[in-house]
Amino acid sequence: MGTPAVHCRHPHGGWCNRQHVGFWSPKYGFESCPPSQSLEVIETVSVRAIVLAAGKGTRMRSTAPKVLNEVAGRPIISWVVDAVRTAGVADLTVVVGHGAEAVSEVLPAGARSVVQEKQRGTGHAAQVATAAMGDLTGDVVLIVPGDSPLFRSETFAALLSAHAANDAACTVLTTRMPDPAGYGRVVREDGEVARIVEERDADAAARAIDEVAVSTYAFDGEALVAALGRLTAENDQGEFYLTDAVGLVGGLGMVAGFEIADHAEALGVNSHDQLATVEAAMRARINRGWMTAGVRMVDPDRVYVDASVTLEAGATIYPGVHLSGASRVAAGAVVGPDTFVIDSTIGRSARVWYSVVRGSEVGEYAEVGPYASLRPGTVLGAGTKAGTFVEVKASTIGRGSKVPHLSYIGDATIGEDSNIGAGTITCNYDGFRKHHTTIGSRVFIGSDTMLVAPVEIGDDAITGAGSVITRDVSPGALAVERSPQQEIPGYAERRARKADSEGE
Numbered sequence: 136m137g138t139p140a141v142h143c144r145h146p147h148g149g150w151c152n153r154q155h156v157g158f159w160s161p162k163y164g165f166e167s168c169p170p171s172q173s174l175e176v177i178e179t180v181s182v183r184a185i186v187l188a189a190g191k192g193t194r195m196r197s198t199a200p201k202v203l204n205e206v207a208g209r210p211i212i213s214w215v216v217d218a219v220r221t222a223g224v225a226d227l228t229v230v231v232g233h234g235a236e237a238v239s240e241v242l243p244a245g246a247r248s249v250v251q252e253k254q255r256g257t258g259h260a261a262q263v264a265t266a267a268m269g270d271l272t273g274d275v276v277l278i279v280p281g282d283s284p285l286f287r288s289e290t291f292a293a294l295l296s297a298h299a300a301n302d303a304a305c306t307v308l309t310t311r312m313p314d315p316a317g318y319g320r321v322v323r324e325d326g327e328v329a330r331i332v333e334e335r336d337a338d339a340a341a342r343a344i345d346e347v348a349v350s351t352y353a354f355d356g357e358a359l360v361a362a363l364g365r366l367t368a369e370n371d372q373g374e375f376y377l378t379d380a381v382g383l384v385g386g387l388g389m390v391a392g393f394e395i396a397d398h399a400e401a402l403g404v405n406s407h408d409q410l411a412t413v414e415a416a417m418r419a420r421i422n423r424g425w426m427t428a429g430v431r432m433v434d435p436d437r438v439y440v441d442a443s444v445t446l447e448a449g450a451t452i453y454p455g456v457h458l459s460g461a462s463r464v465a466a467g468a469v470v471g472p473d474t475f476v477i478d479s480t481i482g483r484s485a486r487v488w489y490s491v492v493r494g495s496e497v498g499e500y501a502e503v504g505p506y507a508s509l510r511p512g513t514v515l516g517a518g519t520k521a522g523t524f525v526e527v528k529a530s531t532i533g534r535g536s537k538v539p540h541l542s543y544i545g546d547a548t549i550g551e552d553s554n555i556g557a558g559t560i561t562c563n564y565d566g567f568r569k570h571h572t573t574i575g576s577r578v579f580i581g582s583d584t585m586l587v588a589p590v591e592i593g594d595d596a597i598t599g600a601g602s603v604i605t606r607d608v609s610p611g612a613l614a615v616e617r618s619p620q621q622e623i624p625g626y627a628e629r630r631a632r633k634a635d636s637e638g639e
Contacts, residue, residue, distance in 0.1 A: 181274045182295060184224040185264040187350070187377075188212050188281025189232025189251040194406040200234030202281045203241065204410055207417045208441030208459050210241050211404060214284030214417075221288035222295070224277055228268055230260040256374030257350065258366045265363060271356025275299075278377070280350040283403045285416055290395060291351075297393045298353035304388025305358065305381055307331070308351035310398040318347035319378050321392060328390040331378035336370055346394070348378060349401035358387045438471075453488070465499070479509070482517070495527075498534075516551070530561075533576065545569075547586075550576030550594065558583035575610065 192201025202212035212229070219227060225245065231238045232251045239248040249267040251260050261278060265271060275298065277291060290308070298306035307328050309321050319331040320341045331348045332341040362383035366375045381390055395401070404410045421442065422435040429448025432438050437454035440446070445463045452464070453471030460478035464470055467484035476492045482499035490504035494511030497503055502520045509521060512529035520537040521527050527544045533551040538544055542555055546563040548571070549555070559580050561572040570588035574580065578592050581600035592598070593610030601617055608614040 181226075182224050182277060183226040183268060183271070183274050183356070184219045184228070184277040184279065185261060185268075186212070186215055186219065186227065186229045186279055186281045187257055187260050188215075188238055189230050189235075189254055189260055190282065190405075191233035191254070192282075192405060195404075195410070200231075200238050201404065202238060203234065204404065206284045206404075206410070206414045207421055208443055209284075211284045212238060212281050213241060215279060215281050215286065216243060216246065218286050218288045219277065219279060219291060222277075222291035224291070224295075228264045229281065230264050232260075255368070256372070257377035258363060258375030258380060261359070261377050261380070262363050262366075262375070265360055271360055274356035276354045276356050276359050278350075278352045278354065280403055282405065283349070283351075283401060285400045285402055285413060285420075286351070287400060290400060294351065294353050294393050297391065301389060301391040303353075303391040304355045305384040306353040306391045306393050307348055307381060308401070309346050309348055309392045309394045310396070310401050311345045311394070312347050312398050313345075315342075315345050315347045318349070320344040321346040321348050323392065327385075328381060328392045329385065330382035333370070333376060333378060335372070346392075348381075350377070350403070351401070352377075352381070354380075354384065355388065358384045361387060433471075474504070478511075546588065547572040547574065549574045550578065552576055553578040553580070555580045556582035556584060556600065560585050562587045 188202045190201050195201055195204070197204065203210045206214060216227065216229070227246045229242055229246055229248045230251050231248050232254050235248070235250045242248060247267065249263055251263045275295065277295060279286065279291065294306060294308050307321065312318060317334050319333045320337055321328055321344065322330050322332060322341065359380065362380040365383050366379055368375050370376065384390055399416055402409065402413050402416065404413055418439060421440050422432055422438055425440065425446050426432055426435065430446045431451045433452070434454040438452050439457040441459040443461055444458045447464065447466040449466035450464045451469045455473035456471035457475045458464065459476070462476045462479050464481045465483040468481045469486045470476065470481060471488055473489050474487055474492070477494065479492045479495045479497065481487055481497045482501060484499055485497045485501045487497060487503040488505055490507040490509070492503065492509045495509040495513035497515045498517040498519060500518045501515045502522070503509060503515070504523070506524050507521045508526045510526065510528035513527045514531040515521060516532060516534040516536070518535045519532045520539060522539040524541050525538050527538070528546070530544045530547040530549070532538065532549045535552040536549050538555040539557065541557045542559040543561065544555065545561050546569050547561045553574055553576060562585055563569050563572065572586050572588045573591040575592055575594035575596065577595045579597045581598050581602060583601045584598045585603045587603065587605045590604055591607045593608055593612065595611045596608045597613045598604055598608065599613065599615035602614060603616050604614055605616065
């Protein structure tokens with residue numbers, strides 16, 4: 136059995152979509168159910184869902200299954216499944232085909248996957264799913280496409296509510312497309328949906344219709360099974376169309392249409408240009424949400440925030456910023472322009488610009504960039520700086536310490552309030568193993584110092600510019616390691632003569 140749903144009538148109109156969570160009515164749209172409402176329980180049903188995700192996505196020319204392409208950092212199928220579950224439907228069957236194992240691996244616990252061995256159309260996919268689902272008597276079956284990540288859970292909930300309110304055998308989700316090319320046209324008779332005509336089978340009159348079906352339906356379970364059993368493949372593709380089931384269900388009960396105003400919500404992905412269109416829409420939705428929550432985006436059309444990212448009110452994001460993975464930006468932080476952050480934390484009031492930050496932690500009031508690279512394992516303490524053309528890897532830099540420019544710090548620990556001069560390098564790799572460098576607090580490392588690990592620089596120590604430090608430096612000491620300067624008179628003239636002779 137699927138998810139139990141109680142359909143209740145509210146005093147001012149509308150019907151609950153499930154256990155008093157929300158209701159839909161023509162006047163009020165979708166709203167939460169006030170717990171204080173006096174409710175009349177009409178019926179209890181079970182809601183189950185089928186997600187159609189077997190397509191290969193031939194037009195994408197990708198080795199990966201179409202539904203595993205990512206939108207805002209998440210696979211397309213994950214967006215769809217989450218929307219279905221958030222709408223209150225826990226019993227979920229996903230039809231997989233191309234790359235079945237890979238698709239099944241990203242599904243949440245409890246989701247059932249069934250394999251459509253031969254892709255013979257959406258109707259055949261529904262047949263495969265219903266065969267695996269068992270008895271559907273008394274159930275409502277929600278069928279959604281696995282390649283449409285922009286659908287909101289509220290839309291699915293509203294569709295189910297409208298289906299219950301109309302007591303329909305089938306309710307078809309529709310919208311009006313400015314350019315309906317490629318979509319099945321909805322043919323109505325006396326307001327009801329009489330049939331859906333696929334683009335390739337449509338005549339001129341049908342092609343002129345702008346109301347289209349978007350592969351999303353609520354079916355009475357028994358009516359669905361009966362209609363699927365009567366499908367034929369008498370079309371130019373030789374496939375079983377789920378749209379044909381709508382016309383067949385019409386003989387068993389009313390077929391209603393539920394139209395949504397935002398046609399962009401129904402956009403599917405069958406090519407890389409469609410993927411880009413959908414991702415832009417999702418990115419705009421995500422950015423609007425964060426701006427509403429108090430995040431400033433200077434140019435939101437050029438800000439790319441994955442769904443997994445967390446932003447705090449008061450953060451400022453400049454153009455050209457990409458935030459992905461488990462990244463977090465705290466209040467008061469300023470990120471960008473032109474910065475890529477992956478799986479990293481940007482602390483309160485920190486500044487990161489023109490930089491790449493991966494697997495790192497940037498402390499409060501720290502400054503990164505311009506043109507810095509923080510590699511995984513980097514931890515910058517409060518008030519630190521990793522400046523222009525600085526690279527840091529697997530290192531901890533203590534509070535107030537600064538690496539202002541032109542340096543590489545790898546596999547190192549730096550204490551508090553130390554200054555690392557320009558051109559400093561921790562020579563951490565000997566060709567076989569990585570070694571650690573430890574720099575104490577209040578240390579001054581002169582410009583162009585090579586610290587050959589393993590080595591430790593004590594607190595308050597100083598290294599002379601141009602030194603190659605191969606041994607530990609005691610606290611408070613000055614370390615200078617340079618070879619005596621040598622001069623060879625006449626070298627340039629001899630070098631020129633040699634070049635001339637070799638040219639002969």
